[in-house]
Amino acid sequence: MVTRGDARREQILYAAMVVFADHGYHRASLAGIAEHVGISQAGLLHHFPTKPRLLTAVLEARDRLDREWLAELDPDGRTGPRLLVNLLRLVDRNRRLGGLVQIYTALAGESVTDDHPARAWFTDRYGRVTASVEAGLLAGADALRPDVDCALLAREVVAVMDGLQLQWLLRPDEVDMVAAFRDYATRLIRSTALDPEPLVALLASAVPVPLPAHAG
Amino acid sequence: MVTRGDARREQILYAAMVVFADHGYHRASLAGIAEHVGISQAGLLHHFPTKPRLLTAVLEARDRLDREWLAELDPDGRTGPRLLVNLLRLVDRNRRLGGLVQIYTALAGESVTDDHPARAWFTDRYGRVTASVEAGLLAGADALRPDVDCALLAREVVAVMDGLQLQWLLRPDEVDMVAAFRDYATRLIRSTALDPEPLVALLASAVPVPLPAHAG
Known part of the structure; x- marks a missing residue:
C-alpha cells in the first residue's frame, strides 16, 4: 500500500534528483530542495534526517530508474555480451x-x-x-567464450565506468567517456563474444538515445 | 641546490607517507606527523599550510616513487604492451x-x-x-596492432585501476584487485599485442615483488 508519507517521500526524492543534477554536490541545498517540493525544511528532515541519507536515497532511486530505462530500451540487453551495449547507453545518459x-x-x-x-x-x-552484472553475463553465457570469468569481468566493467566518470568530471571538455567506453566495449566484445560483429555494429549506433524526464 | 628547508620538507613528506599509509585519511593527524619528524605542528604548517596541500604533496611523492620503482624493476616495461605488466606490479604494490x-x-x-x-x-x-601512459604505448607501438587507439586506451587503463581500487577499499576481503587487473591485462594484451603470449606468461609470474621501504 502506498501511503501519503510514501508519496511525499517520492516527491522529495525526484525534486532532490532534479536539484542535484542541476546544481551538483555543494551548491544544492536542503532548503532549495524543500522549496522545490513546496514543503518546509523541517518537513524534509522528517523524511531524510541527514544529507548523506538523502544523497544515498537519491542515488538508489537513480539506480532503479536506470535499470527500468535500460530494460525498456532493450530487454535483450540484460544478458550476455549484449549487456555492454546497454552499459554504453548508460554512459551516454550519465x-x-x-x-x-x-x-x-x-x-x-x-x-x-x-x-x-x-x-x-x-x-x-x-x-x-x-x-547483477555477473548474473546478466552468466544468463547469456552461451554467447560468450567458455574461458570468460564473469565474476572478474563484472568488477572490471563497473570499474571502467567509475574510472572514466572521474576523469570526465575533472576534464569534461577533453575526456569523451562515451568514445572511451565504446572503444573498450568493442574490444571486449571482440575478445569474449562468440559472434561479435552484430554487437559491434550495435555499439556503433546505440547512442545517443533520447533522455526520459527524471521528474514526474 | 638542496637547502636545509628542502631536506626538512622531504623528511615531513616521507613521515606523512608512513603515517597516512598506516592510519588512513581521518585517523592520521598533523600532530602525529609532526611528532614522527620531531618538529612542532607550527613547524609542519610552515612547510604545508593546509591538510590538502600536504595530502597532494604526499600523493605526488608517491607517484614519483612508483615511477622510479617500476623503472628499476623493468626498464623495458615503460613502453608498448609490456607496460601492462608494470601496471600489474603497481596494483599489487597498492x-x-x-x-x-x-x-x-x-x-x-x-x-x-x-x-x-x-x-x-x-x-x-x-x-x-x-x-604518460599514452606516450609509453606509442613508444612501443610497433608491438601493437595498428588499430589500437593509444589515447583512449591510456584513459581506459587508468580508469580500470581507479575503479578496482574503489571496490577493493570497500570490500578488501572479497575483491581481489590483482586477479581482476591480471584478467583484464591478459585479455587486453591478447587483443592488442602482435606477440602476446610471452607477455601473458610474464603477467602470470610478475607479482608479488618485494616492497621497497617508503621511508629513508
Missing part, C-alpha cells in the same frame, strides 16, 4: 546528467574512509551491482 | 599500501566537486598520467 554523476563520484570516494555515513550503502551497492 | 590508496581515492572523489582545493592538482595529475 554524460547528460553530470550533476548526479558528480554526487555519485564524490560520495563514493568519501565513503572509503573509516566510519563514513555512506560507507555501508556503497559497500552494499557495489555488491548488488557487480552481482 | 594492495600492500592501502592507507595511501584510501587517501588517493577519497581525495580524488572529493576533488570533482566545485572549488575543491585539490581539484586543480587532480586535473593536472590525470592529464600527466594519461599522457
Whole structure:
C-alpha cells in the first residue's frame, strides 16, 4: 500500500534528483530542495534526517530508474555480451546528467574512509551491482567464450565506468567517456563474444538515445 | 641546490607517507606527523599550510616513487604492451599500501566537486598520467596492432585501476584487485599485442615483488 508519507517521500526524492543534477554536490541545498517540493525544511528532515541519507536515497532511486530505462530500451540487453551495449547507453545518459554523476563520484570516494555515513550503502551497492552484472553475463553465457570469468569481468566493467566518470568530471571538455567506453566495449566484445560483429555494429549506433524526464 | 628547508620538507613528506599509509585519511593527524619528524605542528604548517596541500604533496611523492620503482624493476616495461605488466606490479604494490590508496581515492572523489582545493592538482595529475601512459604505448607501438587507439586506451587503463581500487577499499576481503587487473591485462594484451603470449606468461609470474621501504 502506498501511503501519503510514501508519496511525499517520492516527491522529495525526484525534486532532490532534479536539484542535484542541476546544481551538483555543494551548491544544492536542503532548503532549495524543500522549496522545490513546496514543503518546509523541517518537513524534509522528517523524511531524510541527514544529507548523506538523502544523497544515498537519491542515488538508489537513480539506480532503479536506470535499470527500468535500460530494460525498456532493450530487454535483450540484460544478458550476455549484449549487456555492454546497454552499459554504453548508460554512459551516454550519465554524460547528460553530470550533476548526479558528480554526487555519485564524490560520495563514493568519501565513503572509503573509516566510519563514513555512506560507507555501508556503497559497500552494499557495489555488491548488488557487480552481482547483477555477473548474473546478466552468466544468463547469456552461451554467447560468450567458455574461458570468460564473469565474476572478474563484472568488477572490471563497473570499474571502467567509475574510472572514466572521474576523469570526465575533472576534464569534461577533453575526456569523451562515451568514445572511451565504446572503444573498450568493442574490444571486449571482440575478445569474449562468440559472434561479435552484430554487437559491434550495435555499439556503433546505440547512442545517443533520447533522455526520459527524471521528474514526474 | 638542496637547502636545509628542502631536506626538512622531504623528511615531513616521507613521515606523512608512513603515517597516512598506516592510519588512513581521518585517523592520521598533523600532530602525529609532526611528532614522527620531531618538529612542532607550527613547524609542519610552515612547510604545508593546509591538510590538502600536504595530502597532494604526499600523493605526488608517491607517484614519483612508483615511477622510479617500476623503472628499476623493468626498464623495458615503460613502453608498448609490456607496460601492462608494470601496471600489474603497481596494483599489487597498492594492495600492500592501502592507507595511501584510501587517501588517493577519497581525495580524488572529493576533488570533482566545485572549488575543491585539490581539484586543480587532480586535473593536472590525470592529464600527466594519461599522457604518460599514452606516450609509453606509442613508444612501443610497433608491438601493437595498428588499430589500437593509444589515447583512449591510456584513459581506459587508468580508469580500470581507479575503479578496482574503489571496490577493493570497500570490500578488501572479497575483491581481489590483482586477479581482476591480471584478467583484464591478459585479455587486453591478447587483443592488442602482435606477440602476446610471452607477455601473458610474464603477467602470470610478475607479482608479488618485494616492497621497497617508503621511508629513508
